[in-house]
Amino acid sequence: MKDKILDILKSSRDYVSGEDISSSLGISRAAVWKHIKGLKEEGYEIESSSKKGYRLLESPDVLTYKELKNLLTTNYIGRKIVYLESTTSTNDIAKEYAEKGEKEGLVVIAEVQTKGRGRMGRRWITPGRDSISITILLRPEISPYMAPSITPVLAVSVVEMLREITGFEIGIKWPNDVVLDRKKVCGILTEMSAEIDVVKYIIVGIGINVNQETFDNEIENIATSLRKYSGKKYDRKAILSGILNRFERNYELFKKEGIGPFIEDLKKYSVLIGKKVLISGINEEYEAEAIDIDDDGALLVRLENGDVKKVLSGDVSIKGFYGYNSK
């Protein structure tokens, strides 16, 4: 009922009388008043006037389904949202839902992550309400070996949307970082549970730095936000819904045609191609020149001896990025 009242207030830019609300919903004016009070407690700024009724001044900056549904054009992604003020890690929560058989398209959103994770257990810091931290649950009927390409498909979706909204030159640092001003503005952590021939589920965690004004010393050189770069505050709801809308389209295409249709975009947005890079593998570290993205979405590098190598794993550093300076 509270949500229906909110819908009425949202659909009108002007005052709506308490009587109109009570008659259209078939509830008493006292009940209307009670629900309005509840909405105010959730952070909605609602002006009440005894003569004119109620008017919605401002919605809180929260990433709830209530706030996102009118912006979503998706069929299934984000049609169920688990919104948490604070949690350990959205990937962990999404995994729990996945194990219990939750359907594809669930999005877990948290304002604060106390144990946000990057790859290999590295930390991902999620301060409240300044960033976007979500995890999408997917259950594609594809072979597990195709699954790693989902990360670049999502990266392309994020870059397209962020470029559209901000106009900034945002790129992809292969394969899972989205960079702005040589710093990380978005990180993607994809996890899969699979057996030899079956993908049980895939969860894609995305962290986007939107409105942080400062970062800890520890990550100052590595991370940036849209606001820190431009001084301007951005609308998280527009960014998140835009990414989900874009990603669902791209994901549908990916399931039909694989990574092929995205290769040109990956090349276009790549910040690595043509650069000298340092590949830090697990047991080795070598310098090379990033030359191309191959048909699988893997990075191709040319070694000093001229050999071309396909990079499937390991960290890729480029001079000048993330505070890294090569000799």
Place this chain on the structure above:
Amino acid sequence: MNLKEIKELIKLIDSSSLSEFHLEKDDIKLQIKKESTVKIIKDEKALTLNKEEHISEIDALKEERIKDKEDENLHLVKCPIVGVFYSSPKPDSPPFVKVGDKIKKGDVLCIVEAMKLMNEITSDVDGEVVEILVENQSPVEYGQPLFKIRKV
């Protein structure tokens, strides 16, 4: 009984299926044993030998069957993607499983990473880890066996 009669008798017995013939008449005691009998005995020996061989063959088959049965209980967990094998969730944490660990279906055995996709490989059977076939942080191929699990 004259010699001729005896010869006749021998012929008769020879063509018969009898192997031995005893005759006592008056003061004559005749005993005829067919050579073939001996042969047959020889054959029987041979047969016995063969039987022994057979028995050992059967034993071998039985053993194989037992082994097969053991193999049936051994389950290989294979790798679904090309990537890098990690035995633990973080570089400095203990491995997901060790040889001898009892595991349940759905337990995480390792992570295989490809293009930053962390693929948790779970066991599809209940059992015991018999062997880990891949070294930590080494590259793995699609379909490569990673773990040998004895099913319970």
